Amino acid sequence: xxxxxxxxxxxxxxxxxxxxxxxxxxxxxxxxxxxxxxxxxxxxxxxxxxxxxxxxxxxxxxxxxxxxxxxxxxxxxxxxxxxxxxxxxxxxxxxxxxxxxxxxxxxxxxxxxxx
Amino acid sequence: xxxxxxxxxxxxxxxxxxxxxxxxxxxxxxxxxxxxxxxxxxxxxxxxxxxxxxxxxxxxxxxxxxxxxxxxxxxxxxxxxxxxxxxxxxxxxxxxxxxxxxxxxxxxxxxx
Numbered sequence: 620x621x622x623x624x625x626x627x628x629x630x631x632x633x634x635x636x637x638x639x640x641x642x643x644x645x646x647x648x649x650x651x652x653x654x655x656x657x658x659x660x661x662x663x664x665x666x667x668x669x670x671x672x673x674x675x676x677x678x679x680x681x682x683x684x685x686x687x688x689x690x691x692x693x694x695x696x697x698x699x700x701x702x703x704x705x706x707x708x709x710x711x712x713x714x715x716x717x718x719x720x721x722x723x724x725x726x727x728x729x730x731x732x733x734x
Numbered sequence: 735x736x737x738x739x740x741x742x743x744x745x746x747x748x749x750x751x752x753x754x755x756x757x758x759x760x761x762x763x764x765x766x767x768x769x770x771x772x773x774x775x776x777x778x779x780x781x782x783x784x785x786x787x788x789x790x791x792x793x794x795x796x797x798x799x800x801x802x803x804x805x806x807x808x809x810x811x812x813x814x815x816x817x818x819x820x821x822x823x824x825x826x827x828x829x830x831x832x833x834x835x836x837x838x839x840x841x842x843x844x845x846x
Binding site for chain 2: 726
């Protein structure tokens with residue numbers, strides 16, 4: 620079945636460091652790919668998405684490119700801030716009959732940014 | 735009004751209690767979801783409702799009972815839970831086809 624694998628955390632970085640969180644997926648067909656972020660004590664928020672191969676999603680300085688050849692959707696940011704500390708989830712959409720979408724999530728990667 | 739609102743935010747219950755979690759969405763979406771988030775595990779999809787009709791039930795124990803009276807409201811009724819059911823329960827909604835889910839802040843459940 621479809622699945623998502625992301626790097627285990629925690630990832631600990633100093634402020635202004637470069638961030639990469641790896642995500643690879645297994646899927647039949649052509650799923651959409653997502654990164655969600657969960658700040659402490661909150662629910663998940665969509666960070667960015669890509670709906671087809673070679674698309675690049677971007678938001679708040681974060682980027683991820685949908686790579687079909689490597690089945691990857693790695694999250695990157697050039698210069699992290701303390702406020703980026705959160706748990707990041709990679710996900711893919713697994714559509715089944717009808718109008719609804721089912722998101723399959725990775726286990727999440729905790730990012731801790733130190734001043 | 736925020737997009738997806740969940741109440742209560744925190745709930746502590748004994749194994750013999752009956753309680754309910756409530757979710758309300760103000761986004762005009764037509765699908766709603768319950769997810770369970772446990773430590774060090776991927777989010778688990780529990781239930782999906784599309785146009786108020788249940789379309790997915792991922793082998794969830796019968797002590798969890800969902801209810802979707804209309805497209806804006808979703809409940810999760812809880813009865814005779816186990817300590818391992820302690821988790822963050824997240825509600826989400828989506829509009830058909832787009833694939834993007836909007837989540838509430840979650841209800842943190844502790845079963846004693």
